[in-house]
Amino acid sequence: EVQLVETGGGLIQPGGSLRLSCAVSGFSVSNHYMTWVRQAPGKGLEWVSVIFAGGTTYYGHSVKGRFTISRDNSKNTLHLQLTSLTAEDTAIYYCAREGTAPDAGFRGVDLWGQGTLVTVSS
Amino acid sequence: DIVMTQSPDSLAVSLGERATIFCNSSQSVLYSSNKKSYLTWYQQKPGQPPKMLIYWASTRESGVPDRFGGSGSGTDFTLTISSLQAEDVAIYYCQQYYNAPYTFGQGTKLEIK
Numbered sequence: 001e002v003q004l005v006e007t008g009g010g011l012i013q014p015g016g017s018l019r020l021s022c023a024v025s026g027f028s029v030s031n032h033y034m035t036w037v038r039q040a041p042g043k044g045l046e047w048v049s050v051i052f053a054g055g056t057t058y059y060g061h062s063v064k065g066r067f068t069i070s071r072d073n074s075k076n077t078l079h080l081q082l083t084s085l086t087a088e089d090t091a092i093y094y095c096a097r098e099g100t101a102p103d104a105g106f107r108g109v110d111l112w113g114q115g116t117l118v119t120v121s122s
Numbered sequence: 123d124i125v126m127t128q129s130p131d132s133l134a135v136s137l138g139e140r141a142t143i144f145c146n147s148s149q150s151v152l153y154s155s156n157k158k159s160y161l162t163w164y165q166q167k168p169g170q171p172p173k174m175l176i177y178w179a180s181t182r183e184s185g186v187p188d189r190f191g192g193s194g195s196g197t198d199f200t201l202t203i204s205s206l207q208a209e210d211v212a213i214y215y216c217q218q219y220y221n222a223p224y225t226f227g228q229g230t231k232l233e234i235k
Binding site for chain 2 (some may be wrong): 103
């Protein structure tokens with residue numbers, strides 16, 4: 001079955017760090033563009049980060065320098081390391097697969113996990 | 123960064139009527155090399171992750187009902203639901219894939235009138 005399952009969320013104090021994981025099944029994480037998107041409670045979607053199949057990474061401005069996206073090909077898992085957390089980082093974090101087309105690039109996210117909630121609070 | 127602006131923020135439409143949502147990008151998301159606008163529409167229902175509806179501005183994702191249609195090019199885009207059904211109540215987002223960061227619009231909440 002093709003699916004994404006996020007783990008690692010929870011309650012963390014401001015200034016703390018957390019590592020989110022996304023277990024991928026049904027396809028190889030190394031062959032796809034993989035993304036993290038977050039959604040603060042009652043708010044809209046915010047794009048966080050992407051890792052291309054070739055390993056190139058990009059980040060949103062609000063997380064650049066604090067978050068790191070990576071993948072473990074041997075475990076078929078995507079990660080997001082969160083550091084220097086603030087209350088503004090409180091959100092559901094979705095792991096997602098970018099759909100692409102040969103010679104045409106991105107289509108959009110065609111597979112989403114159910115998300116993991118990160119709450120930053122003292 | 124490319125700023126995506128949707129209008130309206132919320133919309134109430136009667137069942138069976140047409141619903142139209144607009145999305146504007148602060149710069150063109152049209153690739154001249156392949157004439158594709160890298161604009162995707164998503165639908166999000168409460169408690170669920172988003173679902174892709176339309177990509178490249180006007181191509182319907184597999185399995186999406188044909189009452190959903192997308193149009194536009196460059197900087198101005200439209201999502202149209204030709205005949206609103208009860209199950210279409212959701213928040214709709216546009217997203218650009220022209221340049222990272224791949225920014226989203228703020229969302230449009232669609233309700234039944």
